[in-house]
Amino acid sequence: MNLLLVIHVFITIALIGVILLQKTENSGGLVGGSSSSSGGGMFTARGAANLLTRITAVLAALFIGNCILMTIMTSAQIRKSTSFLDTPVNSSVQPAPVQNTPASNAPDKK
Numbered sequence: 298m299n300l301l302l303v304i305h306v307f308i309t310i311a312l313i314g315v316i317l318l319q320k321t322e323n324s325g326g327l328v329g330g331s332s333s334s335s336g337g338g339m340f341t342a343r344g345a346a347n348l349l350t351r352i353t354a355v356l357a358a359l360f361i362g363n364c365i366l367m368t369i370m371t372s373a374q375i376r377k378s379t380s381f382l383d384t385p386v387n388s389s390v391q392p393a394p395v396q397n398t399p400a401s402n403a404p405d406k407k
Contacts, residue, residue, distance in 0.1 A: 312356040
């Protein structure tokens with residue numbers, strides 16, 4: 298479960314980074330203000346935008362899949378323990394000793 302949590306953190310950081318790398322589209326539909334009329338090659342602004350969009354989609358799918366997997370694993374662990382009393386008690390914590398005073402030594406109230 299801890300491994301999935303670490304993977305989830307890495308996916309989240311990567312997803313945030315990829316989203317922040319993307320440029321917003323202006324009203325003309327050109328990405329990043331590029332006015333080149335070349336095709337959608339890999340190293341053009343449009344090609345980079347397509348790559349970032351695909352990476353975002355893959356990371357988003359991994360994020361959602363990991364969330365679902367962690368939910369399933371957590372619910373399976375919850376079903377295993379039928380009561381909160383079944384959980385092990387930490388042995389290093391011991392209750393304080395109770396001191397009983399005998400009734401004969403109790404002060405008389407008159």
